[in-house]
Amino acid sequence: MLTSIMKILARKESLSMTQLAHEVGCSVRELESALEQMEHMGYIRNEQFTQSCSSSCGHERESSRCEGCGFASSETYTFWVLTERGETMVGTEPN
């Protein structure tokens, strides 16, 4: 399961959690558990993408709203990516 996830991630194709769970053949819950474990082991990383503003832009953290130009979206994207260690590991297949 973990190895399959690593191999799928190495395919350079972005997937949603549901799509990945379907491809691995497990539930989203099992997948979440596996991803958390792999993150703990240092092979993948959980990242959150939020709009970062400069200090002069006056980013207001409490409301997740950009005060500078006011047009920044508060949307946060969460995704999992391979770490360098993960990429190295998946890139070298044992004999």
Add this chain to the structure above:
Amino acid sequence: MKIALIGNPNVGKSTVFNVLTGSNQQVGNWAGKTVERKSGLIQRANLEIELIDLPGTYSLTAYSQEEIITREYILREKPDVVMAMVDASNIERNLYLVLQVLELAPRVVIGLNMMDLAQAAGITIRTVELARALNVPVVEIVAAKGKGIEEFLTEAIRVGQLEQNLSAVEVSYPEALEHKIQAMEALLVNTTWATKYPLRWLALKRLERDPEIGQEWKINTSQSQKSKNSDSCCDSGDTVSYELQGQGELPGEALLRSYEAEGWSKDHFEMAFADAKYKYISQILPKFRTHENPAKPTWTDQIDRWVLSPIWGYPMMLAVLAVVFWGSFVASAPIGDAVSQGMAWASDVVVSLLQWGHVPDFVQSLVRDGIFAGVGAVLAFVPQIAIFFAFFSFMQDSGYLARAAFLGDRFMQLMGLHGKSFFSLVSGFGCNVPGIMATRTLEDPKDRLITMLINPLIPCVPRLGVMSAVVAAFFPGTWGSVVMLSLLFISMVLVMFSALFLRRVVKQTERSAFVMELPLYHVPTLRNVLIPTWHKTYSFLKRAWTFILVASIVVWVLSSYPQGVPMNATWAGKMGGLLAFVGMPLGFDWRIMVAIVFGFTAKETTLSTLGILYGVAADASQSIAQAMTGAMTPLRAYTFLVVYMLYIPCLASVITTYKESGSLGWTSFGIAYNLILSFVAGWIVFHGGLALGFQ
């Protein structure tokens, strides 16, 4: 009797510990660590029990202090029994730790907590089957309500007093891996360590090159050497492994090197062992767990099947955008007209008051031809922008925006853009400044640079606002929506072209993929739509009254002096005349060129500048739309839109690019690239249109 309490974080361990120990607790720190150590004494009949609450951990590798403490305690202190707490509502995650505990401890009792939560989630755990699957006792508890805790302890005491160890299950590994484990076991079996630690566990850890185990060997070797040097007669004790004395190498090192030659690094072993455990868990889960309709997809899954489909996803996204733009143009048209008329009326009233007060003519002109013409031109399109923001907030709150971004990434894969780059581009639709700053999340500096340079090709909200104002003037009704979509399409095509081009210039590394967590769909609340809409509209208005007001005054001065000359002979006219050679091939007159130049300071000022230069207020009955349509053809307007969408980003974006890239060269390259690209694209559109018979 010594009992250890173990479990994942937040599994309810502390609740059980507190119930069992009451006030008989000792709290301190683990030796040399910053992790809290809690122990307590329990008296049951004639038995005194020391209960240790081990730190919450997800596994027993050596990645964190908590893991090392937990593992070391079980290995060194050898508790008589381990009480392993498991969250029934998230059992797959918890069983991973349990399987590792079973490799270390011979007597384990499982406390299945949060059964109530599991049941509420439609999960049924058959305790008897679970106990059979793992071959250890399992007790159901609801720690928060104090249920089953005493039974859990009673079972632990019973197991702790057994004369024989339990024969718990052993994870089976693939055959090739099993051979390697056995080979390592054979090398370790005669070491003194094998008498202290479970042999199989020791072999697994050696194959993983566990740093803590290696460190321990080295310390022991050093102690042994020191003991020999001092001619000590004393026994080196059980912590010294006799076979290491005089040797510098750990046992099994040669075997590990031979595996490495076959490509088996420590990471490969670690992953293979973890993988086998997860596989084992997924194999045994159906024996004891039933999930109510586990295979039935949620309605989010059902919608996503269409929305994220490589075939249907893109037409659906186009349809959504078409609805957004149609709604913005058609629904806002009457309100926009009313605001225009209101501004004209206000301008008349204010100017009449100024005339009544005998205020000098130049002040009257400034108010009418500068402030009202400039700021008023922008304000007339506030309803349109507000409705666009409302649609945007609706898409965001419903969960669709994340899907659109996800679809966009898959589209960009063709261009080799880094997965995360796309999210920076999505941010650019709001404002290019945070979009450029969002490239900080990209590790590769080349990825960052390419994304920074591409970002200004994405039309930000102020640009979309000006564009939609011009589109509404020249292409009313449904056509406006089609034109806006075509402009976005041009933007996307050029982003893709630029990505390909810049990959060659910057020599970008290979893209990487990601797994994205998508939010559940839900019906947006009015509050979640209206509040962001208000914030964004307010920001737009604030800029109109501050920045655009100043820009309007400057443009009025430039277009009014020297006095008594035609407008094309004013300072603004002369400035436009200097740029005429650039504008002519695109069909632009000097006023458009001046508006484009002023747009560099902030994109909205283009609209206010057009309002002043096209003399909106000179004929108060005329709106900016009427003034512009009288002076431009739809083809020229479309060419203007293409150039405006792509040309040099605003000053703030340029400064941000410079700050983020740290390179004046690349910043200049970005400016030059955008200018050339916009000119070429505009030229193709204009001359293509002429060739097709448009005027």
